[in-house]
Amino acid sequence: xxxxxxxxxxxxxxxxxxxxxxxxxxxxxxxxxxxxxxxxxxxxxxxxxxxxxxxxxxxxxxxxxxxxxxxxxxxxxxxxxxxxxxxxxxxxxxxxxxxxxxxxxxxxxxxxxxxxx
Amino acid sequence: xxxxxxxxxxxxxxxxxxxxxxxxxxxxxxxxxxxxxxxxxxxxxxxxxxxxxxxxxxxxxxxxxxxxxxxxxxxxxxxxxxxxxxxxxxxxxxxxxxxxxxxxxxxxxxxxxxxxx
DNA sequence: CTTGACTCTCACGTCAACGTGAAGGTTTAG
DNA sequence: CTAAACCTTCACGTTGACGTGAGAGTCAAG
Numbered sequence: 001x002x003x004x005x006x007x008x009x010x011x012x013x014x015x016x017x018x019x020x021x022x023x024x025x026x027x028x029x030x031x032x033x034x035x036x037x038x039x040x041x042x043x044x045x046x047x048x049x050x051x052x053x054x055x056x057x058x059x060x061x062x063x064x065x066x067x068x069x070x071x072x073x074x075x076x077x078x079x080x081x082x083x084x085x086x087x088x089x090x091x092x093x094x095x096x097x098x099x100x101x102x103x104x105x106x107x108x109x110x111x112x113x114x115x116x117x
Numbered sequence: 118x119x120x121x122x123x124x125x126x127x128x129x130x131x132x133x134x135x136x137x138x139x140x141x142x143x144x145x146x147x148x149x150x151x152x153x154x155x156x157x158x159x160x161x162x163x164x165x166x167x168x169x170x171x172x173x174x175x176x177x178x179x180x181x182x183x184x185x186x187x188x189x190x191x192x193x194x195x196x197x198x199x200x201x202x203x204x205x206x207x208x209x210x211x212x213x214x215x216x217x218x219x220x221x222x223x224x225x226x227x228x229x230x231x232x233x234x
Numbered sequence: 235c236t237t238g239a240c241t242c243t244c245a246c247g248t249c250a251a252c253g254t255g256a257a258g259g260t261t262t263a264g
Numbered sequence: 265c266t267a268a269a270c271c272t273t274c275a276c277g278t279t280g281a282c283g284t285g286a287g288a289g290t291c292a293a294g
Contacts, residue, residue, distance in 0.1 A: 055221030087225050094222045098215055104172030105211045108204050
């Protein structure tokens with residue numbers, strides 16, 4: 001699978017995929033021509049990257065987490081133990097972010113409540 | 118109340134407060150010396166700004182929303198009707214963001230589940 | 235009346251996740 | 265065999281919410 005195929009299937013751009021590789025998140029094989037070659041597994045990895053990015057993790061944190069995410073999603077990983085503290089901290093950060101989003105949504109709801117429609 | 122007092126009470130910096138003013142979010146009075154003078158109400162406004170910023174709204178959107186938020190929080194605002202669509206869109210965006218955060222947290226939870234402690 | 239802690243207004247720097255050409259090689263359909 | 269449509273590697277540009285001095289005025293205490 002070539003870069004723009006994967007980009008299309010993941011709903012992103014070739015540039016983003018090259019950037020992920022530059023940050024150590026993807027490691028595609030290379031053809032003799034230099035073209036990047038992605039396998040099916042790469043699509044799931046990219047989806048994980050997008051999810052974690054949208055959760056506010058940066059590429060550095062994701063680079064540490066990704067190797068701990070098993071290929072087969074139904075099987076739990078032998079979690080990298082040195083990351084547990086960091087992961088718990090990120091989890092707490094996400095929970096706080098969700099609470100803040102909820103509070104912000106409540107503010108908007110107070111305004112939308114008097115909707116004349 | 119001077120700028121660094123408000124900054125301390127709001128857990129932010131003078132620079133951020135000047136930036137908010139530059140973006141039209143705050144309108145402090147000025148002393149003859151040119152010093153900014155903030156009233157108690159300003160603290161609540163700053164908290165609203167922080168909340169909405171953390172929810173992913175930019176200063177432009179917040180500048181439109183703020184005048185619709187009543188001083189007395191217990192009273193609903195006569196909502197600015199032209200903003201309803203934008204507010205609803207932001208609300209939807211926040212809901213999606215919360216869902217993505219939840220999904221990302223689930224990913225982390227799968228990894229944390231095998232915590233040996 | 236001076237010193238230290240504020241304050242003011244420019245104005246450039248930062249950081250992360252890409253966007254956007256530039257200049258050139260590769261693949262594939264006709 | 266050629267032209268379109270890919271791909272490659274630099275490398276600089278963008279965006280938003282500030283950080284960080286620079287240079288200068290202001291205020292409160294001793």
